[in-house]
Structures are given as structure tokens and as C-alpha cells.
Amino acid sequence: MKNLKFTKMHGAGNDYIYVNGLTENIENASQLAISLSNRNFGIGSDGLVLILPSDSCDFRMQMFNSDGSEAEMCGNATRCVGKYVYDNKLTDKKEITLETKAGTKYITLLEGDIKTRKVTVDMGEPILDPILIPVNITQNPVLNYPLNIDGKEWKISCVSMGNPHAVVFTEGIKDFNLPVLGPKFETNPIFPRKTNTEFIEIVDRNTLNMRVWERGAGETLACGTGACAAAVAAILNNHCDRKIKIHLLGGDLDIEWRESNNHVYMTGEAVTVFEGTIL
Numbered sequence: 001m002k003n004l005k006f007t008k009m010h011g012a013g014n015d016y017i018y019v020n021g022l023t024e025n026i027e028n029a030s031q032l033a034i035s036l037s038n039r040n041f042g043i044g045s046d047g048l049v050l051i052l053p054s055d056s057c058d059f060r061m062q063m064f065n066s067d068g069s070e071a072e073m074c075g076n077a078t079r080c081v082g083k084y085v086y087d088n089k090l091t092d093k094k095e096i097t098l099e100t101k102a103g104t105k106y107i108t109l110l111e112g113d114i115k116t117r118k119v120t121v122d123m124g125e126p127i128l129d130p131i132l133i134p135v136n137i138t139q140n141p142v143l144n145y146p147l148n149i150d151g152k153e154w155k156i157s158c159v160s161m162g163n164p165h166a167v168v169f170t171e172g173i174k175d176f177n178l179p180v181l182g183p184k185f186e187t188n189p190i191f192p193r194k195t196n197t198e199f200i201e202i203v204d205r206n207t208l209n210m211r212v213w214e215r216g217a218g219e220t221l222a223c224g225t226g227a228c229a230a231a232v233a234a235i236l237n238n239h240c241d242r243k244i245k246i247h248l249l250g251g252d253l254d255i256e257w258r259e260s261n262n263h264v265y266m267t268g269e270a271v272t273v274f275e276g277t278i279l
């Protein structure tokens with residue numbers, strides 16, 4: 001894709017390539033995600049995000065993992081899209097609606113500047129029905145369900161934020177060999193559409209530590225939908241209260257699951273790193 005203009009951004013270290021689909025013509029976005037995400041021969045990223053026109057919202061987001069697979073939703077990217085459209089004067093609003101494959105998301109731009117901005121996203125309601133996640137387990141909701149992997153029993157709690165998540169409450173996560181362990185969850189046959197997997201340490205009733213093995217991307221420094229899923233699972237398992245700070249390798253995310261409307265709210269930074277053109 002010669003002369004393709006892009007912007008490199010990250011949310012808590014979860015970095016994506018952003019392309020303005022209103023002006024750039026994108027062919028085969030899946031293949032483009034693979035080639036541009038390559039950290040040696042491409043730009044290097046966790047995937048590709050297209051910002052597109054929408055009939056129902058201010059904008060539409062299409063998100064592709066670095067393996068080329070398209071995901072229903074991406075929390076960190078949603079914050080960055082909000083910052084992108086404001087900084088590039090595609091809107092002058094600070095309350096922005098975004099059409100995604102997981103429904104409409106509501107973005108609120110908070111304090112910030114051209115480099116870094118704090119952003120809150122209303123991520124909507126968590127999905128707990130195993131049929132809708134999907135996960136081949138009859139328990140509903142799926143909480144602390146025993147999953148045997150290579151002879152070790154793990155307890156998983158399954159939540160969807162439009163994309164599937166298996167949340168594991170455990171200890172010693174900094175020593176986990178995720179490149180070996182992660183794929184055994186991601187491609188486990190009980191997940192018909194694979195899964196993202198969050199490995200969580202409970203610090204206290206308002207604090208979690210998290211590492212994540214993402215579907216289609218491997219270990220990332222942060223996962224917004226994963227942080228939301230982990231917060232919901234922690235609250236349902238009575239490990240935490242409804243406001244939780246989550247420490248991820250790339251930074252912190254503040255999650256609130258509001259009792260009043262059953263919506264999950266995620267607040268964190270969106271950072272613009274550089275702009276460029278593909279030669």
C-alpha cells in the first residue's frame with residue numbers, strides 16, 4: 001500500500017497502527033495488518049485499526065489483530081480512536097459515538113493534549129451467557145470453572161465484552177511463560193472462537209495485577225476489553241468491589257462496573273507516538 005498515511009498510537013502500551021479510512025483506500029485490511037504489524041519488516045504493532053464512516057454513529061472502527069484476524073471490539077483502540085478523530089479535526093466533539101462489531105461505544109475525551117489524553121469509554125454491558133461468549137460450558141455464568149491443561153487444573157471465569165475472555169485468578173504471574181501457556185488457553189477446543197486469557201493477581205478489593213495473552217496477537221502490554229472482563233469476573237467472584245484499578249505491564253486502567261445501568265466504564269490514557277507514510 002504505497003503512500004499510505006498512518007498514525008501510531010498506544011493505550012497502556014497496547015500499540016496499533018491507525019489509518020483514516022475516510023481518506024485512505026484500504027484493500028485487504030487483514031493482510032495489511034499482518035505485514036504492517038511485523039516488528040522487523042513493517043511498522044511494528046499489535047494490529048491495525050481503521051477509522052471509517054458510519055450511518056449510525058459519529059465513526060466506525062474496524063480492528064485487526066497482528067495475525068490478521070478481525071476482532072469484535074478493542075478497548076484500548078477505542079480510546080485512541082476518540083483522541084485521533086478529535087486531534088485530526090474530524091470532529092470537534094468530546095463526546096463521541098463509535099460503531100463497532102460489538103455495538104455502539106460511547107467515548108468521552110478528558111484532559112490532555114496532542115501527545116497524551118485521558119479517555120473514558122462506556123464499554124456497555126458484560127456478556128455472561130456461555131452461549132453468547134461463546135464457550136462450551138453449561139454453567140451460567142461461568143465462574144471458577146475447572147479447566148485441565150496438561151495435567152494442571154486452572155479455574156476460569158468467562159466474560160465477553162463483545163469478544164471472548166477467560167479470566168484466571170492466580171499468583172506469581174510475572175513468572176508465567178505465556179508464549180507456552182497462552183496458546184493452550186487461546187486455542188482450547190472449549191472456545192469455538194478462541195479466547196483472550198487474563199492472568200490476574202488480587203492485590204486488594206480495589207486493585208488487580210494483570211498479564212494477558214490475546215487472541216490473535218499473543219502477549220500484549222495491556223488489553224482494555226480484558227481489563228473490563230477481569231474486573232467483572234473479580235466482582236462476580238466477590239474478590240473486588242465495583243471500582244478497580246488494574247496494573248498492566250504497559251500502564252494502569254481504571255474500571256467501574258456500575259450497578260445502576262450494568263455498564264462497564266474504562267478510563268485510561270491514549271497516546272500518539274508518531275505519524276508516517278508507507279513508501
Ligand SMILES: N[C@H](CCC[C@H](N)C(=O)O)C(=O)O
Binds near residue numbers: 073076077196217
Ligand atoms: N485480541 C482481541 C482484540 C484486541 C483487544 C484488546 N487489545 C483491547 O484493548 O481490548 C480479540 O481478538 O478479541
